[in-house]
Amino acid sequence: MILRDLHAKARQALDPVHYDYVAGGAGDERVLADNERAFDRYLLLPRVLRGGERRDTAVDLPGAPGASPVLVAPTAFHRLLHPDGEEATARAAAAEGAVLVTGTASTTAVARVVAAARGRDRAAAVWFQLYPHPRREVTHALVRRAEEAGCTALVVTVDSPAFGRHTRDLRNGFTDLPPGHAAENMRDLPGAPPGALTDIPMSPAVSWADLDDLVRRTALPVLLKGVLHPADARLAVEHGAAGVFVSNHGGRQCDAVPAALDCLPAVAAAVAGRVPVLLDGGVRRGSDIAVALALGASAVGVGRPVVWGLAAEGEPGVRRVLAALREEYDHTLALCGGRRNTDLTRDMVVRKGGTW
Ligand SMILES: Cc1cc2nc3c(=O)[nH]c(=O)nc-3n(C[C@H](O)[C@H](O)[C@H](O)COP(=O)(O)O)c2cc1C
Numbered sequence: 001m002i003l004r005d006l007h008a009k010a011r012q013a014l015d016p017v018h019y020d021y022v023a024g025g026a027g028d029e030r031v032l033a034d035n036e037r038a039f040d041r042y043l044l045l046p047r048v049l050r051g052g053e054r055r056d057t058a059v060d061l062p063g064a065p066g067a068s069p070v071l072v073a074p075t076a077f078h079r080l081l082h083p084d085g086e087e088a089t090a091r092a093a094a095a096e097g098a099v100l101v102t103g104t105a106s107t108t109a110v111a112r113v114v115a116a117a118r119g120r121d122r123a124a125a126v127w128f129q130l131y132p133h134p135r136r137e138v139t140h141a142l143v144r145r146a147e148e149a150g151c152t153a154l155v156v157t158v159d160s161p162a163f164g165r166h167t168r169d170l171r172n173g174f175t176d177l178p179p180g181h182a183a184e185n186m187r188d189l190p191g192a193p194p195g196a197l198t199d200i201p202m203s204p205a206v207s208w209a210d211l212d213d214l215v216r217r218t219a220l221p222v223l224l225k226g227v228l229h230p231a232d233a234r235l236a237v238e239h240g241a242a243g244v245f246v247s248n249h250g251g252r253q254c255d256a257v258p259a260a261l262d263c264l265p266a267v268a269a270a271v272a273g274r275v276p277v278l279l280d281g282g283v284r285r286g287s288d289i290a291v292a293l294a295l296g297a298s299a300v301g302v303g304r305p306v307v308w309g310l311a312a313e314g315e316p317g318v319r320r321v322l323a324a325l326r327e328e329y330d331h332t333l334a335l336c337g338g339r340r341n342t343d344l345t346r347d348m349v350v351r352k353g354g355t356w
C-alpha cells in the first residue's frame with residue numbers, strides 16, 4: 001500500500017517524460033508486466049510451530065556483512081527525479097541497512113554518493129554498477145573511481161550488449177539529460193562529454209575475457225547482473241564472479257524473456273550455493289521477498305519502488321519503501337514459522353492451483 005501510494009505521488013510530481021523513462025520498458029512491455037505477475041503464480045506454504053521470539057533477517061553478502069535482504073538496485077539519473085538525487089538515496093539506504101548499488105549512469109559522482117552513505121552509517125556498503133566500456137582503459141578508470149570512493153563490490157551489468165529500446169522514450173523523444181545534469185562518473189574520461197543518455201556506451205563485443213580482466217585487476221568482489229541462463233550462471237562462477245543477479249533489467253532490454261522470478265530456480269540450482277544468487281524485477285511486497293528467498297535467492301533488489309519513493313518524498317520516501325519491504329518480509333517470515341532467511345526452503349513455495 002505504501003509503495004502504491006508513493007508511486008501515485010511520484011507520478012503527480014514528475015515531468016511525464018521522466019515518469020515514462022522510469023515506468024517504461026522495452027518493446028510491448030510484456031516482460032515489465034510479467035515480472036510482477038510472476039509473483040502471483042507462486043504461493044507460500046508455511047510451516048507451523050517452529051518459529052521463535054526473535055528473527056534475524058540479516059544476510060552476509062560480498063563486501064556487505066549483516067545487510068538487509070532488500071538491496072537498492074541500480075537506477076540511473078536520480079537528480080533528474082529529485083533535487084537531492086543519489087545522495088538522498090544513499091543516506092536512506094544506509095539508514096535502513098540496505099546495500100546501495102550505485103550506477104555508472106549516476107548524476108552524482110560515486111565519491112559523493114559513498115560519502116553520503118558513510119555520513120549516515122560508517123559501515124554502509126555501496127556497490128558500484130559498471131557498464132563495461134568498449135574501451136578497456138575507460139572501464140579501468142571507472143573501476144578506479146569506484147575503488148577510490150570506497151565501494152566494496154562491483155556489479156557488472158551483462159544484459160546490455162546494446163542499449164534497450166524503451167518504447168515510451170522513443171515516442172517521447174527522450175534522448176538527452178536536461179541542462180545542468182550529466183552522468184558525472186563519465187566526466188573527464190575519454191569520449192563525449194556526458195549529456196546524452198547514450199553517452200554511456202554499450203558494446204556487444206564485451207565478453208568473458210573482459211570479466212577475467214576485471215577480476216584480475218580489482219581486489220573487489222565482482223558480481224554479474226542480468227544472468228538468466230543457468231549455463232551463464234555456471235560460467236560466472238567458473239570465471240570468478242562473487243555473486244549473480246538474476247535480472248532482466250526490469251523488462252527494459254529483451255522483451256521476450258521470462259520473468260526474473262521464473263529464471264531463479266534453475267540459476268540457483270546451477271550455482272549450487274557456491275556464491276550468493278540475487279534477484280531483481282517485480283519485487284513489490286514482503287511476501288515476494290519470501291518467495292524469492294525460498295526459491296534460492298540470498299537477497300532481492302528493488303528498482304522502481306525506490307525511485308518512486310525518491311521522486312515523491314526524497315530521502316524519507318526511499319526510507320519508507322525500504323522499511324516497509326523489510327518489515328513486511330519480517331512479518332511474512334514469522335507467519336511462515338521462520339527465524340532466519342534460510343528457514344524458507346524450496347518446499348515452502350507452490351505454484352498457484354497446484355502443489356509441488
Ligand atoms: C529508471 C531505471 C534505470 C535503470 N538504470 C539501470 C542502470 O543504470 N544499470 C543497471 O544495471 N540497471 C538499471 N536498471 C535496472 C534495475 O537495476 C533493475 O534491474 C530493475 O529496475 C528491477 O526491476 P524493478 O524496477 O521491477 O524492481 C534501471 C531500471 C530503471 C527502472
Ligand SMILES: CCCCC(=O)C(=O)O
Nearest residue numbers: 076105164197198200252
Ligand atoms: C543511460 C544508461 C542506461 C540506464 C539504464 O540502464 C536503463 O535506463 O535501463
